[in-house]
Amino acid sequence: MISALEQYDPQIYELLRQEAARQSGSIRLIASENYVSKAVMIASGSCLTNKYAEGYPGKRYYEGQQVTDLIEIIAQERAKKLFKADHANVQPYSGSIANMAAYLALVEPGDTIMGLSLPHGGHLTHGWKVSLTGKIFNSVQYEVDPKTGMFDYDQIADLAKKHKPKIIISGATAYPRAIDFKAFGEIAKSVGAYMVSDIAHIAGLVAAGIHQSPVPYADVVSTTTHKTLRGPRGGMLLCKAEYAKNVDKAVFPGLQGGPHMHSMSAIAVAMAEADTPEFIQYAKQIVKNSRAMAEKLLECGFELVSGGTDNHLILIDLRNKNIPGKKLAKALDRAKIVTNCNSIPNDPASPFNPSGLRIGTAAVTTRGMKEEQAKQIAEFINQVAENIDNDTAIEKISKEVLLLCSQFPVPEHFIITEK
Ligand code: DSN
Numbered sequence: 001m002i003s004a005l006e007q008y009d010p011q012i013y014e015l016l017r018q019e020a021a022r023q024s025g026s027i028r029l030i031a032s033e034n035y036v037s038k039a040v041m042i043a044s045g046s047c048l049t050n051k052y053a054e055g056y057p058g059k060r061y062y063e064g065q066q067v068t069d070l071i072e073i074i075a076q077e078r079a080k081k082l083f084k085a086d087h088a089n090v091q092p093y094s095g096s097i098a099n100m101a102a103y104l105a106l107v108e109p110g111d112t113i114m115g116l117s118l119p120h121g122g123h124l125t126h127g128w129k130v131s132l133t134g135k136i137f138n139s140v141q142y143e144v145d146p147k148t149g150m151f152d153y154d155q156i157a158d159l160a161k162k163h164k165p166k167i168i169i170s171g172a173t174a175y176p177r178a179i180d181f182k183a184f185g186e187i188a189k190s191v192g193a194y195m196v197s198d199i200a201h202i203a204g205l206v207a208a209g210i211h212q213s214p215v216p217y218a219d220v221v222s223t224t225t226h227k228t229l230r231g232p233r234g235g236m237l238l239c240k241a242e243y244a245k246n247v248d249k250a251v252f253p254g255l256q257g258g259p260h261m262h263s264m265s266a267i268a269v270a271m272a273e274a275d276t277p278e279f280i281q282y283a284k285q286i287v288k289n290s291r292a293m294a295e296k297l298l299e300c301g302f303e304l305v306s307g308g309t310d311n312h313l314i315l316i317d318l319r320n321k322n323i324p325g326k327k328l329a330k331a332l333d334r335a336k337i338v339t340n341c342n343s344i345p346n347d348p349a350s351p352f353n354p355s356g357l358r359i360g361t362a363a364v365t366t367r368g369m370k371e372e373q374a375k376q377i378a379e380f381i382n383q384v385a386e387n388i389d390n391d392t393a394i395e396k397i398s399k400e401v402l403l404l405c406s407q408f409p410v411p412e413h414f415i416i417t418e419k
Contacts, residue, residue: 024410026336027377027401031201031313031360032173032227035367035411036266037273044232044266052258056248068261075268082207082271085215085238090267091251091259092235095200095224099125099169100133101255102196102220102237105246107166109136114160114193115169117141119343119351121315123173123198140165144175144345149306149315151175153183160191170214171198171222174342174358176294176309178211185217194219202311204228204362207274208283211311219243225263228286228312228362230279231270234263282365286312289361292371296378302385305344305356316357317344323388326353335384335394336401337377367408376404 006013023035036044048068054061057069057076072090079088092098103113113133115126120143124131127139140163145152160168168191170184181197188195197214203223205211214221221238225231239247252259273279290309297304297316305315318325325341332339342358349355359381361374369377380397387393 025402025405026338027380027405028363029337029339029359029361029377031358031362032224033360034227034230034362036226036230036232036270037411039269039273040230040232040266043269044262046262046265048261048265051261053261054252054258056252071261071265071268072259075264075271078268078271078275079236079238082275083213083215083221083238085221086241087239087244087247089237089239089247089251090234090264091256092222092237093256093260093263094233094235095123095198095222096125096235097251097255098222098224098235098237099123099196099198101247101250102222103133103137103167104254105220105239105243105250106194106196107137110138111167112138112140112163112165113167113169114140114142114163114165116172116175117143119347119354120144120345121172121174122169123171123200126169126171126198144306146346149345150177151179153180153187156184157187157190160187160193164191165193167196168193169196169198170218171196171200173201174313174315174356176290176304176311176313176315177306178310179214181212181214181217185214197221198223200224201227201313201360204230204274204279205283205286205311207271208280210280210283210287220247225267225270228283229270229274230282230362230366231274232263232266234260234267236267285370286361286365288371289365289369289374290314292374293359293361293378296375297381300378300382302382312362313358313360315342315344316359317355318357318385319344319348319355321385323385324349324353325355325357327388328357328385331384331388331394332357332381334391335380335397336405337380337384364408367410369408373404373408 053068057072075090076088116122118128125133128134142156168188195218197218200223202211206213225234294309303317329341342356343354344356347355
């Protein structure tokens with residue numbers, strides 16, 4: 001298949017080859033990225049990309065659904081089993097649309113929703129003002145405690161009492177600590193709100209049972225499928241049986257047309273992979289790696305939001321180092337360590353050049369790296385920070401990074417690198 005692409009479109013082939021080489025020849029610390037297995041990659045590039053399947057199994061608008069119905073049912077069943085949920089919708093194209101569907105399933109435009117503010121670690125679709133969710137709903141935002149960098153559940157409860165939201169969103173994209181979904185559920189219940197939990201980042205940890213699951217407490221759980229869960233790009237909703245119809249209607253026809261069946265089949269594969277002892281080991285190792293990396297960063301004098309990590313993610317507050325987040329992220333990229341700059345809670349700097357750097361350990365864990373390598377990576381980060389304006393030093397660090405990458409090759413299916 002790859003050589004057919006090379007023959008037909010050498011330009012795109014060459015760019016794919018370069019991207020595969022970039023992904024294998026750099027250390028990926030973007031907390032939302034990972035490397036999928038060969039099986040997931042094959043499923044996501046299959047003939048299912050040719051098929052329209054608007055509707056749901058047994059109730060489609062187009063014919064020819066003999067196979068797609070079976071695939072969707074398998075994906076639903078695997079999701080329900082993995083997350084112990086009553087109902088699963090495996091059609092959302094992404095996490096953003098899954099979040100929108102969760103809200104539309106439960107409340108009306110104009111109602112009040114309450115989510116974590118973006119600069120405090122929330123997501124755009126948790127009601128941030130530039131997102132549609134911040135425009136069509138009356139959005140109230142909670143923040144992390146300025147002293148601890150963590151959730152103060154009493155403060156969140158007070159805010160909920162004051163604003164009486166119809167939905168409370170629990171979940172984050174840059175929160176390095178365990179989330180007490182039970183406590184969020186109790187707050188929601190106390191004000192008569194629904195709880196939507198967005199586990200996009202931690203879904204793999206939840207599936208492996210090493211992070212508390214929101215499923216028993218939330219009315220609807222939303223996730224992406226490609227972060228710690230290690231599936232293809234996509235989204236998913238889990239809910240209690242009583243919301244199943246509303247959730248399905250909100251996804252289709254509420255927000256989407258035909259589901260991406262190729263992604264859905266790959267999601268099914270990823271969930272079978274996640275339901276194995278090997279996956280639990282991987283998820284445990286993610287957290288061990290994250291803790292080891294955090295420890296080393298602290299030793300090197302970095303300040304971490306919340307002082308450490310309980311999950312796959314670390315948020316560095318760079319203010320004491322006097323290095324803007326963007327500048328460090330760019331220098332690290334030159335050293336072949338790929339990260340993203342990120343706002344920190346109450347960031348005095350702009351979101352385009354914030355004071356933080358977000359890193360995550362899922363992708364390096366998939367490559368087989370352990371605590372020793374996690375510490376070595378933290379040391380690389382420190383060396384880059386200390387030589388931020390020294391191109392020669394950064395070039396030298398990039399050679400060491402490449403050596404580490406070669407010792408932990410990416411999964412074997414990066415076939416496009418064969419030439
Ligand atoms: N863009 C994702 C992340 O990096 O966290 C959230 O959608």
